[in-house]
Amino acid sequence: MTTRTVKFKIYRYDPDKDAAPYMQDIAVELDPSDRKLLDALVKIKAKDDSMAFRRSCREGVCGSDAMNINGKNGLACLTEVDSLAQPITLRPLPGLPVIRDLIVDMTQFFKQYHSIKPYVVNNTPAPEMERLQTPEEREELNGLYECILCACCSTSCPSFWWNPDKFVGPAGLLAAYRFIADTRDEATNERLDNLEDPYRLFRCHTIMNCVDVCPKHLNPTKAIGKIKELMLSRTV
Amino acid sequence: MKVAKRTFDAVIVGAGGAGMRAAVTLAESGLKTAVISKVFPTRSHTVAAQGGVSASLGNSEPDHWTWHMYDTVKGSDWLGDQDAIEFMCKQAPQVVVELEHYGMPFDRTDEGKIYQRPFGGHMSNFGEKPVRRACAAADRTGHAMLHALYQRNVRANTQFFVEWLALDMLRAPDGRVLGVIAMEMETGEITVFQAKATLFATGGAGRIYYSSTNAFINTGDGVGMAARAGIPLEDMEFWQFHPTGVAGAGVLITEGVRGEGGILRNASGERFMERYAPNAKDLASRDVVSRAMVTEINEGRGCGVGKDHVMLDITHLDPKVIMSRLPGIREISIQFAGADPIKEPIPVVPTCHYQMGGIPTNYHGEVVADGKVVPGFYAAGECACASVHGANRLGTNSLLDLLVFGKSSGEAMIDFIRKEGAALPEIPQSEIDRSLARVNRLDTQKNGADVHETRLAMQRTMQTHAGVFRFKDLLEQGVNKILEIEKQVLQTEIRDKSKVWNTARTEALELENLIEVAKATMISANARTESRGAHVRDDAPDTPEHPNGRDDQNWLKHSLWYRDGNRMEYKPVTLTPLTVDSVALKTRAY
Numbered sequence: 001m002t003t004r005t006v007k008f009k010i011y012r013y014d015p016d017k018d019a020a021p022y023m024q025d026i027a028v029e030l031d032p033s034d035r036k037l038l039d040a041l042v043k044i045k046a047k048d049d050s051m052a053f054r055r056s057c058r059e060g061v062c063g064s065d066a067m068n069i070n071g072k073n074g075l076a077c078l079t080e081v082d083s084l085a086q087p088i089t090l091r092p093l094p095g096l097p098v099i100r101d102l103i104v105d106m107t108q109f110f111k112q113y114h115s116i117k118p119y120v121v122n123n124t125p126a127p128e129m130e131r132l133q134t135p136e137e138r139e140e141l142n143g144l145y146e147c148i149l150c151a152c153c154s155t156s157c158p159s160f161w162w163n164p165d166k167f168v169g170p171a172g173l174l175a176a177y178r179f180i181a182d183t184r185d186e187a188t189n190e191r192l193d194n195l196e197d198p199y200r201l202f203r204c205h206t207i208m209n210c211v212d213v214c215p216k217h218l219n220p221t222k223a224i225g226k227i228k229e230l231m232l233s234r235t236v
Numbered sequence: 237m238k239v240a241k242r243t244f245d246a247v248i249v250g251a252g253g254a255g256m257r258a259a260v261t262l263a264e265s266g267l268k269t270a271v272i273s274k275v276f277p278t279r280s281h282t283v284a285a286q287g288g289v290s291a292s293l294g295n296s297e298p299d300h301w302t303w304h305m306y307d308t309v310k311g312s313d314w315l316g317d318q319d320a321i322e323f324m325c326k327q328a329p330q331v332v333v334e335l336e337h338y339g340m341p342f343d344r345t346d347e348g349k350i351y352q353r354p355f356g357g358h359m360s361n362f363g364e365k366p367v368r369r370a371c372a373a374a375d376r377t378g379h380a381m382l383h384a385l386y387q388r389n390v391r392a393n394t395q396f397f398v399e400w401l402a403l404d405m406l407r408a409p410d411g412r413v414l415g416v417i418a419m420e421m422e423t424g425e426i427t428v429f430q431a432k433a434t435l436f437a438t439g440g441a442g443r444i445y446y447s448s449t450n451a452f453i454n455t456g457d458g459v460g461m462a463a464r465a466g467i468p469l470e471d472m473e474f475w476q477f478h479p480t481g482v483a484g485a486g487v488l489i490t491e492g493v494r495g496e497g498g499i500l501r502n503a504s505g506e507r508f509m510e511r512y513a514p515n516a517k518d519l520a521s522r523d524v525v526s527r528a529m530v531t532e533i534n535e536g537r538g539c540g541v542g543k544d545h546v547m548l549d550i551t552h553l554d555p556k557v558i559m560s561r562l563p564g565i566r567e568i569s570i571q572f573a574g575a576d577p578i579k580e581p582i583p584v585v586p587t588c589h590y591q592m593g594g595i596p597t598n599y600h601g602e603v604v605a606d607g608k609v610v611p612g613f614y615a616a617g618e619c620a621c622a623s624v625h626g627a628n629r630l631g632t633n634s635l636l637d638l639l640v641f642g643k644s645s646g647e648a649m650i651d652f653i654r655k656e657g658a659a660l661p662e663i664p665q666s667e668i669d670r671s672l673a674r675v676n677r678l679d680t681q682k683n684g685a686d687v688h689e690t691r692l693a694m695q696r697t698m699q700t701h702a703g704v705f706r707f708k709d710l711l712e713q714g715v716n717k718i719l720e721i722e723k724q725v726l727q728t729e730i731r732d733k734s735k736v737w738n739t740a741r742t743e744a745l746e747l748e749n750l751i752e753v754a755k756a757t758m759i760s761a762n763a764r765t766e767s768r769g770a771h772v773r774d775d776a777p778d779t780p781e782h783p784n785g786r787d788d789q790n791w792l793k794h795s796l797w798y799r800d801g802n803r804m805e806y807k808p809v810t811l812t813p814l815t816v817d818s819v820a821l822k823t824r825a826y
Contacts, residue, residue, distance in 0.1 A: 014734050014736060015736055016734040016735050016736045017734065033484060045688075045739075046688040048731075049687065049688075049730055049731050049732050049739075049740035049743075050731065050732035050734065050740060051739075052737050052738075052739050053739075054275075055452055056275055056279050056281070056451040056452050056453045057279075057281065057283065057284050057451040057452075058451065058452065058487070059284065059487045059488075059568060059571075059572070060567075060568075060571070061283050061284050061376075061379055061564075062275070062278070062279040062280075062281075062283050062284070062451065063278070063279060064275065064276075064279050078571060099422055099736065099737055100734075100736050100737040101737075103737050106276070110276075114390060117390075117391075118387050118390055119338075119339060119387035119388060119390055119391040120338065120339030120387075122337075126337045128333075129293075129333055129349075130333050130336040130337075130342070130349060130350050131336065131337065132344075132347070132348030132349065133344050133348050134344060134346075134348050135343075135344045135345075135346065135348075137344075137348075138341065138342075138343060138344045141341045145341045145373075145380060145383070146376060146379070148278070148283075148379070149276070149278055179339075182339070182341070184339065185339075
C-alpha cells in the first residue's frame with residue numbers, strides 16, 4: 001500500500017472562540033503505517049494543533065480515545081481507517097456535555113460508576129495470606145473486570161441519554177455485578193438495595209447497544225440480567 | 237499574575253500504580269491528600285502492564301525472597317543498591333497480598349491461591365532454573381492492579397484533581413520542597429498546590445524514543461520538573477528495550493508469553509536464544525534477549541521482506557492456555573500484527589520500554605541530592621531511581637516497585653508531616669514566576685519551532701544515537717544533536733491559543749520535560765565508557781580482563797546528571813544489604 005488521502009468530517013467546537021459547533025471537512029495524507037484512526041488523528045493534529053481529543057495508550061486498554069465514529073461509538077486506536085466509509089464522520093460521545101471538539105465532560109459517567117461502590121467490601125478481618133478463591137469462582141469475574149471505563153456503552157444507551165442522573169448505565173451496572181460476583185465481597189444485599197429503584201437498574205430495556213459497541217467485547221446486558229435475576233430471587 | 241492557592245498535607249503528582257498506592261496509605265491515615273493527574277487515574281500507563289508482579293509467595297513451587305534478591309542484583313548487573321533491593325524483595329509477598337485484599341482479581345491455582353508464572357531472569361536457588369514468581373491476572377495484570385488501586389482510593393475518599401497538568405515543583409531557598417504549580421486542562425487556570433510533603437509518581441519518559449511501547453502521556457513530567465528545580469538525575473543512560481514490541485506498531489507483547497512457553501525464532505525457524513543463553517534460553521534477562529535479537533537481525537537472520545524482525549512463536553501451545561492465560565495478547569496480535577498467534581507467530585522487535593534511572597531516592601522514597609535528603613520531596617515508581625533496577629530491570633519488578641515504594645514513600649511522608657506539624661513555609665514568588673514564565677512564553681512566541689516536528693527530531697535522534705547497541709561516535713554526535721534540538725524546544729510556537737483544553741499547549745510543555753530526559757540520557761551514556769546491563773558500547777567489548785565489557789574498577793558507580801552545565805557527578809553503589817550478606821560481584825551469564 002502507498003500513501004493515501006482520507007477524507008474526514010469532524011465535529012469542532014472551541015467555546016473560547018466558536019459561537020456554535022460545526023462540522024469541518026478535512027483531507028489528510030496517510031502513510032501505509034497509519035493503520036488506525038488514532039494514527040490519522042495524530043496526523044491531522046500535526047497540521048492543525050487546535051484539534052482536541054484525548055488519547056494515551058494507543059492499544060485499547062486505557063479507554064481515553066472513545067468517540068462516535070461514523071455513527072457508532074468506538075476507540076480510535078482500535079479502529080482500522082480503511083474499514084470506514086468516507087468521509088469518516090467523527091463526533092464526541094453522544095449524550096454527555098461537550099467541552100471541546102471530541103472531548104466530553106465525563107463527570108456524570110464517573111458519578112454513576114462511583115455510585116455502585118466500586119470496591120470489594122469485606123469486613124471480616126483479612127487473613128495473613130491471600131483470601132482463597134477457586135479457579136471457577138475467579139472465572140465468574142471474567143467478562144466483568146476487564147472494563148476500561150471508556151464510556152462507549154453508556155453513551156450509546158438511549159436510557160442513559162434520557163436519565164444520565166438516575167440510570168446507572170451499562171458500565172456502572174457491569175461494575176456492580178463484578179463486585180456481586182466476587183466471592184470475596186460481602187455486600188451483595190446492600191448492592192441490590194442500592195439498585196432497587198425504578199431508574200437505577202430497571203431503566204435497562206435490553207436495547208443492547210452497549211454489547212454492540214463495547215471495544216473489549218464485554219456484555220453489560222448479560223450482567224444486568226443477572227442482577228435482575230438476583231433481585232427477583234430474593235423477593236420470592 | 238496572581239494565582240489561586242490550595243493547601244494540603246500531602247500532594248501526589250501522578251495517579252498510576254505508585255501514586256495511587258501512596259495515596260491509599262496517606263488517605264487512610266486521615267491526612268489531607270490530593271492526587272494530581274493529567275489523565276483520569278485508570279488511564280495511567282500502569283494499565284498497560286501485562287505479565288505480572290513478582291513476589292516469592294511460592295504458591296506453585298519453593299521460592300525465597302533471597303533468591304528474588306539475588307536475581308534482581310544480577311539482573312541489575314550489580315548497579316542496583318542492595319539495601320533497596322533487599323527491602324523490595326522482602327516486602328513483595330506482603331504488598332501483593334495487600335493488593336489481593338483490596339480486590340485485585342488475580343488468577344488462581346487449584347488450591348485457590350494467587351497464580352504465578354515464570355518470567356525472564358527470575359530463577360530458583362540463586363540462578364539455577366526459572367521459577368514461578370510472577371503473580372498474574374491473565375495478561376492484564378497492570379489493568380487489574382490499577383483499577384483495584386483506584387477502587388481502594390474511592391473507598392478511602394482520596395481527593396483527585398483529574399486532568400490537571402503539573403507545571404513545576406516549588407522550592408524554598410533552603411531547598412525544601414513546598415508543593416507544585418499545576419494547570420487545569422479544561423480551563424487553563426493555574427493553581428499552586430502547597431503541601432507539607434510532595435510525591436512525584438509521574439512515570440517514565442519512553443516517548444523520548446521514536447519507537448516505544450509507552451503511552452503518549454509518558455513524557456517524563458516529574459523528571460523534567462525535578463531537573464529544572466536543580467535535582468540531579470541518576471543513571472539515565474540505562475533504558476530497557478523490551479524484546480517483544482509488535483514490529484512496526486511498537487505495542488507491547490508481554491514476556492509472560494515466553495513464561496507460558498513461547499519461543500523466539502529467526503528466519504530459518506531456529507530457537508536462537510539457545511546460543512546466547514544456554515540455561516535460561518528465551519527467559520534470559522531482557523537486555524540479553526534484546527541484544528541477541530538485534531544481533532540476529534544485523535547478521536541477516538531476521539524475518540520478513542526487510543529481514544527486520546524475529547518471530548515469537550506460541551503455535552505449539554494449547555489454544556486453551558492462550559485463551560485463558562494470554563487473551564489480551566491474542567487480541568493485540570490480531571489488531572496490530574494481523575496475526576492470530578494460535579495459528580501463526582507474532583512479528584516482534586526490541587522496543588524502548590522502561591527508564592531504569594530517574595530522580596534519586598532511598599528506599600523510603602525520600603529524594604536524595606548532593607548526599608542529603610531533600611526535605612518534603614519524595615519520588616516513587618518509574619520516575620524514581622531507588623535504585624532497584626540498576627542497569628537492567630527484570631520483568632514484573634516494575635509493578636512490584638510501584639507497590640513497595642508507593643507504600644514506603646506514603647509512610648515516610650506521614651512521619652515527615654506529623655513531625656512538621658502545622659509548619660508551612662512561604663512559597664517564594666520567584667518560584668511561581670519561574671513557572672508562569674514558561675506558560676507565558678508559549679502564549680507569545682513568534683516565529684518559533686513546530687512542536688510535532690521538534691519532538692520527532694528528538695525521537696529519531698535518540699533512536700539512532702542511543703539504541704540497543706551504542707557506539708562511541710554516534711553518542712558523541714548525539715550529544716551535539718540533542719543540545720541543538722533543545723534550542724528549538726525552548727522556542728516552540730503553538731497556533732492554538734485557546735484557554736479551553738488546549739492540547740497543543742500541553743504537548744509543548746510535555747516536550748520541555750522530554751528534552752530534559754533526552755539530554756540526561758545522551759550525556760550520561762556518552763560519559764559512561766564501559767558496558768553494563770542495557771548500556772553496551774562498541775568501544776567497551778567483551779574481554780578476559782573486562783567480561784561483557786564491564787569495568788567495575790572504574791564504573792561501579794551511579795551517574796548523576798545535573799541540568800546546570802550538563803555536569804556529571806557520580807556516587808557509589810550500595811553493595812551492603814540491610815540484613816543479609818552482599819551478593820558478590822561476578823560475571824553475568826544466563
